[in-house]
Amino acid sequence: MVYKNKSVQLCLIDQKDLTYQISTLKPVDCISQSVSQIGLINPPILSPVGNSGYRIVSGFRRIAACKKIGWSELSARILPSDMEQINILGLAIADNVQHRELNLIEQAVAIEKLGLYLDDDTDIISYGKKIGLQLNRQFINRLRRLNKLSDSIKDRVISDTIPLTIALELDKLDTASAEEVALFFDELRPTLNQQKEILLLVKELARVEDRSISDLIKTGSIGAIRGDMDLDRSQKLKRIRALLKKRRYPAIHHFEALFDRNLKALELPRDIDFSPPANFEGNRFSMTIFFHSLAEFKTHVGTLIRLADAPHFIEILKKQIDNQETLY
Amino acid sequence: MTIKKLYIDKEIAEYPLSLEIKQRLSIPAETVDSPESIFKSISALPDPVGAGKKVLFITRNKGAFVRPCPGTRYYTCCGYMILHIGTFCLMDCTYCILQSYFHPPLLQYYVNQEAMMAALDDVFTRTRIRRIGTGEFTDSLIWETIDPISAKLIQKFAGQSQAVLELKTKTINIDHLLSLPHNRKTIMAWSLNTKNIIRSQEGGAASLNARLDAATRCQTYNYPLAFHFDPLIVYPGCIEEYYDVIDQLFDRINPDNIVWISLGSFRFMPDLKTIIEHRFPDSKIIYGEFIKGLDGKMRYFKPLRLSLYKKIIDYIKYRAPGVCVYFCMEDDEIWKHTMGFLPSEYGGLPAILDNAAIRHCGLRTCSD
Ligand code: SF4
Numbered sequence: 150m151v152y153k154n155k156s157v158q159l160c161l162i163d164q165k166d167l168t169y170q171i172s173t174l175k176p177v178d179c180i181s182q183s184v185s186q187i188g189l190i191n192p193p194i195l196s197p198v199g200n201s202g203y204r205i206v207s208g209f210r211r212i213a214a215c216k217k218i219g220w221s222e223l224s225a226r227i228l229p230s231d232m233e234q235i236n237i238l239g240l241a242i243a244d245n246v247q248h249r250e251l252n253l254i255e256q257a258v259a260i261e262k263l264g265l266y267l268d269d270d271t272d273i274i275s276y277g278k279k280i281g282l283q284l285n286r287q288f289i290n291r292l293r294r295l296n297k298l299s300d301s302i303k304d305r306v307i308s309d310t311i312p313l314t315i316a317l318e319l320d321k322l323d324t325a326s327a328e329e330v331a332l333f334f335d336e337l338r339p340t341l342n343q344q345k346e347i348l349l350l351v352k353e354l355a356r357v358e359d360r361s362i363s364d365l366i367k368t369g370s371i372g373a374i375r376g377d378m379d380l381d382r383s384q385k386l387k388r389i390r391a392l393l394k395k396r397r398y399p400a401i402h403h404f405e406a407l408f409d410r411n412l413k414a415l416e417l418p419r420d421i422d423f424s425p426p427a428n429f430e431g432n433r434f435s436m437t438i439f440f441h442s443l444a445e446f447k448t449h450v451g452t453l454i455r456l457a458d459a460p461h462f463i464e465i466l467k468k469q470i471d472n473q474e475t476l477y
Numbered sequence: 478m479t480i481k482k483l484y485i486d487k488e489i490a491e492y493p494l495s496l497e498i499k500q501r502l503s504i505p506a507e508t509v510d511s512p513e514s515i516f517k518s519i520s521a522l523p524d525p526v527g528a529g530k531k532v533l534f535i536t537r538n539k540g541a542f543v544r545p546c547p548g549t550r551y552y553t554c555c556g557y558m559i560l561h562i563g564t565f566c567l568m569d570c571t572y573c574i575l576q577s578y579f580h581p582p583l584l585q586y587y588v589n590q591e592a593m594m595a596a597l598d599d600v601f602t603r604t605r606i607r608r609i610g611t612g613e614f615t616d617s618l619i620w621e622t623i624d625p626i627s628a629k630l631i632q633k634f635a636g637q638s639q640a641v642l643e644l645k646t647k648t649i650n651i652d653h654l655l656s657l658p659h660n661r662k663t664i665m666a667w668s669l670n671t672k673n674i675i676r677s678q679e680g681g682a683a684s685l686n687a688r689l690d691a692a693t694r695c696q697t698y699n700y701p702l703a704f705h706f707d708p709l710i711v712y713p714g715c716i717e718e719y720y721d722v723i724d725q726l727f728d729r730i731n732p733d734n735i736v737w738i739s740l741g742s743f744r745f746m747p748d749l750k751t752i753i754e755h756r757f758p759d760s761k762i763i764y765g766e767f768i769k770g771l772d773g774k775m776r777y778f779k780p781l782r783l784s785l786y787k788k789i790i791d792y793i794k795y796r797a798p799g800v801c802v803y804f805c806m807e808d809d810e811i812w813k814h815t816m817g818f819l820p821s822e823y824g825g826l827p828a829i830l831d832n833a834a835i836r837h838c839g840l841r842t843c844s845d
Contacts, residue, residue: 357764398766404780428768429779432810467814468780477716477785 152226157195159221162203162212169196169206169241171255171262173307180214189215189223194244196237197230206237207244235266239280246281253313254303256282257292294320302331310335315344322352326362333366336375337386350393357397404429404470411461421449429468478530478567478681480584484509486536494588495535498623502533512536512583520581526756529582530567533623538587542596546613551771552806553820555739556827558609560597560642562626563587567619568647569680571757572708575614577749586620594633601637604842606831612645612666621650628654635660638841641736641834643703647682649691655698661838664736665695666703669726671718674710678760685722693729701837702734707741707805709785711765711777716788723792732797736837737830740789741805742782744774772806782807786815801833 193208205212206228215223228237242259245251251259259282260273267273270286277284294317295306302319305311311319311334319327330351334344355362365371374380374388395402408425417423422437436453440446456462483506489495490508499506509515512534522528542561548554563586565575576582587593600607611617611630620626627644634642635658645666654665667688670678675685683691692702704726709719743762750763767775776782786804793802803826804811809819820826834840 353764356761397764398778400766400781401768401778404778430768430770430776432808468783468810470780470784477711477713 151229152194153229154192155225155227156222157203157225157227159212159216159223161201162195162205163198164205164209164212164216166198166204167209168204169238169262170209171242171245171251171259172209173252173254173258173303174210177210177214177217180210181217184211184214185218192224192226194228194240195225196228196232203227206241235263235276238262238266239276242282243280251282252307253292253295254307257296260284260289260292261296291317299324299328302327305331305335310338312341312344315341315348318348322362326355329363329367333375337382337389339386343386343390347390347393350390350397354393354397400470404468407470408465411465414461415456415459418449418452420445421452425465434466478527478569480504480533480567481531482507482533484512484515484532484534486512486534489535489537489588492588494590494624498535498586498588501623509534515583516581519583524756525581526576526752527569529565529579530569530584533584533586535586535588537589538592542587542593543600543609548806549772552808553804553812553826554806555803555830556608556825557613557830558600558607559613560593560609560611560630561587561614562593562611563620564614566616568616568682570647570682571678571680571753571760572710572743572745572749572762574745574749576752576756577746578614586623588624590626590629597633597640601639603639606834606840606842607640608643608830608834609640610643610645610666612643616646616648617644617666618646618648618650621653625653628657631657631659631663634662637662638839641838641840645703645705647679647688649683649687651691651695655694659698659700661699661701662840663700664703664834664838665692665700666705667692668705668707669722670706670708670710671715671722673712673715673718678710678757678762685725689725689729696730696734701736702730703736703738705739705741705805706789707739708743709740709789710743710762711781711785712761716785719789720792723789723796727796732800734837735797735800736833737801737803738793739803739805740786741807742777742785744770744776744806746774750775779811783811783814786811790815801829803830 189211191208191211193211194206195203196206198204203225208225212223228240242263245255263273263276267276270289273289274284274286291313295303295313298306298316298320302311302316306313306316311331315334319330322330330348339347351362351365355365358365366375370392371389374385374392377385380388408429412423415423420439422439424435424437426433438446438449438453440449480502481504483499483502483504485495485499485506485508487508487510515532515534519525519528519532538561540561544559544561546554546557546559563584564579565582565584566573567584600609611627618627621628630642630644631654634640641662641664643664643666645668647668651665669685669688672685675682692704696702706719706722709715743765745763747769753760753763766778766781768778770776777785786807790802793800802816803820809821812819820829823829831840
């Protein structure tokens with residue numbers, strides 16, 4: 150690349166022109182400090198505009214830092230005025246890629262900007278390869294969807310509060326709901342699996358209860374838990390997850406509570422382990438006994454024999470839901 | 478739904494039945510070498526399922542015409558045989574499993590009926606009694622305006638006593654069948670559901686009243702009848718509404734003329750959920766309390782099924798104590814807790830249903 154090194158007056162650089170900006174990094178404080186003490190090690194790249202102006206290709210934060218510490222001019226690398234725009238953009242992206250790994254939003258921005266000059270995804274993939282972007286069609290589609298999300302959600306993707314898979318799910322919600330879910334996740338910091346679980350529960354519950362997701366998680370009992378100052382983050386998360394499950398699966402919740410009550414009433418010793426079939430679907434219950442001696446074994450066998458007539462045990466095996474009327 | 482385009486497999490383009498269908502439909506028709514291009518273009522559309530209901534591909538059935546109903550080892554199967562006349566449906570039920578069963582789903586109709594008749598002849602010479610239905614991969618009576626296949630089959634079955642044909646439908650396309658000599662070897666069967674479910678989930682299907690009217694007319698013409706409460710769907714107030722359906726059924730139909738009534742609750746392969754969400758955004762049936770069953774299908778939580786079945790069976794038995802009720806794909810625990818017996822105590826479910834067919838339809842084995 151043929152650059153011309155030149156000292157350029159800061160007032161000639163249009164800092165508002167973000168045509169080639171890829172980076173989402175914001176604070177310039179630490180750079181300002183380093184520039185004022187060591188100077189500019191790596192001069193920004195500029196592209197000439199009109200007779201005397203310049204557009205930033207790379208070095209947005211460095212230029213902002215220079216301005217902040219009061220410089221009036223800086224040394225820069227100037228691109229030829231006849232250089233094609235796609236190649237200037239490619240240079241801007243490559244410059245970022247060579248310095249650090251781009252975050253998802255930066256990659257999404259890069260894709261969108263490349264799309265202004267390249268007609269289809271095949272061209273974007275092959276051009277991306279030349280400038281250090283590893284892309285495929287599916288990833289490009291995901292990045293495009295990501296780019297449509299609001300700035301606040303994108304910020305949460307950058308800060309890793311919201312993973313890509315969840316962000317793409319938020320893309321399917323109405324704007325208010327997407328924002329509220331993002332805020333909710335930001336507040337309570339659930340793990341990825343918890344986020345997936347919560348998102349599915351609130352989506353389905355909102356459908357069942359004919360209300361919006363934002364209304365569901367902002368108001369009523371969930372809103373109250375979120376706003377409860379006496380609870381810490383993990384307590385809130387635990388309560389909300391339990392509440393969502395109970396509301397989404399009332400019969401299952403009801404039955405599990407009944408099972409727990411019946412099981413407790415059996416007062417089984419710790420050495421007898423009773424398990425129902427998974428989801429109570431199969432027919433095979435299991436009972437495991439642990440013992441250290443013949444005497445202990447005999448005691449456990451006696452307990453098992455007594456169990457056969459215990460009403461709570463029979464109740465469990467029947468898999469019957471009580472007060473069924475309320476369920477339908 | 479109406480068929481907008483007819484595709485004809487080149488191999489059978491000159492069959493008399495193909496020409497008849499082409500003339501009868503009188504819609505744009507195209508002869509194709511293979512169905513691949515149709516499959517490809519349908520799959521690329523935003524709603525391949527809906528699109529597949531608007532094109533008919535007539536072809537040859539290259540597989541077996543008579544096949545066992547696909548059961549699984551975890552749930553009790555009834556030993557039913559499917560007569561594979563065609564695939565897919567003109568109606569559009571939200572819960573229809575055919576939406577995810579065929580890839581892509583497409584109306585296909587088989588015109589090599591001589592092979593079908595030969596397969597039936599083979600069944601009729603066996604010693605085992607057979608219950609055979611056309612309503613598993615399609616609705617039995619949607620094809621009648623294209624080709625009155627049910628009329629042909631009714632007459633075919635009338636001439637033997639080895640097997641019974643069940644025509645299962647949600648339509649009322651029965652007028653041309655009423656006066657046929659059926660010899661009680663065809664059971665006219667309707668799927669029943671609550672008015673609420675029919676209205677909101679069974680697009681294009683006849684109303685409950687119309688179905689029961691049609692059944693009543695078939696009864697007048699001495700056809701044996703069957704009813705299928707499948708899928709039972711749980712929603713607030715559903716029990717009372719199912720009681721109402723049962724009342725309407727027995728207010729009009731003589732229980733002594735019912736060969737069997739089946740019960741099955743809504744179940745589906747997990748991938749159907751996304752299809753329903755996309756195709757029927759207003760439907761809430763997929764938001765029930767489902768768990769993954771032992772066969773990988775989503776099913777209502779078992780205690781919920783037990784409770785639902787018990788109520789419905791008790792009410793059917795109250796209205797018609799002698800009627801044969803069975804479950805489609807449920808296990809022994811469900812049978813025992815709701816019916817009070819296991820099929821194995823009576824020789825197994827296939828034997829129970831065979832006996833019902835013997836009683837109502839006068840079946841005999843070849844050795845009788
Ligand atoms: S009538 Fe039967 S085959 Fe037709 S759409 Fe409904 S469920 Fe599917």
